[in-house]
Amino acid sequence: MFGSEKEITDFIQKTKFDGKGLVTAVVQDATSKALLMVAYMNDEALRRTLTSGKMTYWSRSRQQYWLKGETSGSFQFVKEVYADCDNDALLFKVDQQGSGACHTGQYTCFFNKVDGTIRDTSVEK
């Protein structure tokens, strides 16, 4: 639990979800500080994340809740949670379990460099 029931409810209420009911969730490794992934949450996914302590998203492609790690074992345990200055983006600092955040097997989803090379993210674990 991240704060009391009331604090969680207040946090969700002040979050500005977009026209599709979603907010951008930015996920950072709490230890290495590497940026792991960007995904989306609706209000219920945010509530599940804050009450369970495990990152839970809304999958736009599958149109369903997505408890990260449920099938892969690569859970993300929440350490700290922040909203930005206008409450339309959230930052989650997490303890990344397993091989990493990316479905490709990379530690972080951000491995495609602008010049076309691939960044080796295995060193950041």
Place this chain on the structure above:
Amino acid sequence: MFGSEKEITDFIQKTKFDGKGLVTAVVQDATSKALLMVAYMNDEALRRTLTSGKMTYWSRSRQQYWLKGETSGSFQFVKEVYADCDNDALLFKVDQQGSGACHTGQYTCFFNKVDGTIRDTSVEK
């Protein structure tokens, strides 16, 4: 310049802009690794960023290009650029100038903790 003209064009072409022609830009301090802000770019803002080396967004509220630092002096000089695994979010590691990224005067926009307290971001500079 981040890569050759061709590499920049290729990078923009493979970026998946949403229905409004925008992509999410996540901005991280290249040195402290703090998450500074989340903003949006259309293809031309991305091109300007990659060719000038200064973070340039599309302001959704003002509906105009937004060269970060143009009025405040708090420019963000681009150090590294990555796309994520499905090319619909971009990570920019930057050298943050001036007082910080946030219009409130904070170093990072992510200072509102879930429990209602305010994080002191001045220590992260």
